[in-house]
Amino acid sequence: MNQQVNCSATCSQRQGNLIVLSGPSGVGKGTVVAQLLEQTPHLLRSISVTTRQKRNSELDCIDYFFLTKEQFSQSRASGELLEWAEYAGAFYGTPRSFVRQQQQDGNDVLLVIEVAGARQIAQLAPEAVLIFLSPPSFEALESRLAGRATEQPEQVASRLVKAKEEISQKELFAYEVVNDIVEIAVNNLQHIIYSERLKIRQPIR
Ligand code: ADP
Ligand code: 5GP
Numbered sequence: 001m002n003q004q005v006n007c008s009a010t011c012s013q014r015q016g017n018l019i020v021l022s023g024p025s026g027v028g029k030g031t032v033v034a035q036l037l038e039q040t041p042h043l044l045r046s047i048s049v050t051t052r053q054k055r056n057s058e059l060d061c062i063d064y065f066f067l068t069k070e071q072f073s074q075s076r077a078s079g080e081l082l083e084w085a086e087y088a089g090a091f092y093g094t095p096r097s098f099v100r101q102q103q104q105d106g107n108d109v110l111l112v113i114e115v116a117g118a119r120q121i122a123q124l125a126p127e128a129v130l131i132f133l134s135p136p137s138f139e140a141l142e143s144r145l146a147g148r149a150t151e152q153p154e155q156v157a158s159r160l161v162k163a164k165e166e167i168s169q170k171e172l173f174a175y176e177v178v179n180d181i182v183e184i185a186v187n188n189l190q191h192i193i194y195s196e197r198l199k200i201r202q203p204i205r
Helices: 029-039 069-077 096-104 115-124 138-148 153-167 182-197
Strands: 018-022 043-045 081-087 090-095 108-112 129-134 175-178
Touching (some): 018 115, 029 043, 029 108, 029 182, 069 081, 069 090, 081 115, 090 096, 090 115, 096 108, 108 115, 115 129
Parallel strands (some): 018 129, 043 108, 129 175
């Protein structure tokens, strides 16, 4: 897509959008987001804090800020988190300061979070753009989650239960993108993000 469409000349004068991407575990959020970030100027992903154990493929401060439960409770109590939720036995939250700063600088900020967190953002920031990433079928989701092989079978089972709950709440979201072919999903997400940039809004006071 043409660079002029990516970010109009007014980018630096306007507050960036808050983009929320949710979807069941294993649907491919990480996969599509990696490509989306590479291809989309002025879009930054917020790095969440979590108490979950780090996977072998993950890096601290890149994929997540890995915290102890005590550190997480402290962050939450001191108001550092914009939203937070418990998911499959671990806590996750979005650090507030990064989001605020980047939006003020005119960058769009992408939150890749589960549905309870998306609900909190919808209440706090009704202007946020909520997108749900769906699998082409539940069977495809099961095989992706099992194929990723990052969780024990009982954790896979609990994530699949959670997946059904999350899919049943997709009406909360303004957009649904199906992740069948990765490139098509990325393209659709990018179209949404660029269209949202063209909306007429009030400049920052
Ligand atoms: P999430 O971040 O939503 O938990 P991941 O990005 O880790 O999901 O993807 C889960 C697994 O599914 C990974 O092994 C990934 O390579 C695979 N995957 C992602 N998107 C697709 C797709 N469109 N088709 C087939 N496999 C996919
Ligand atoms: P995972 O353990 O697979 O990395 O993430 C589990 C779920 O937690 C995913 O749906 C992921 O999007 C979500 N998640 C990651 N970070 C946050 C966060 O900061 N807040 C909330 N509410 N959910 C998050």
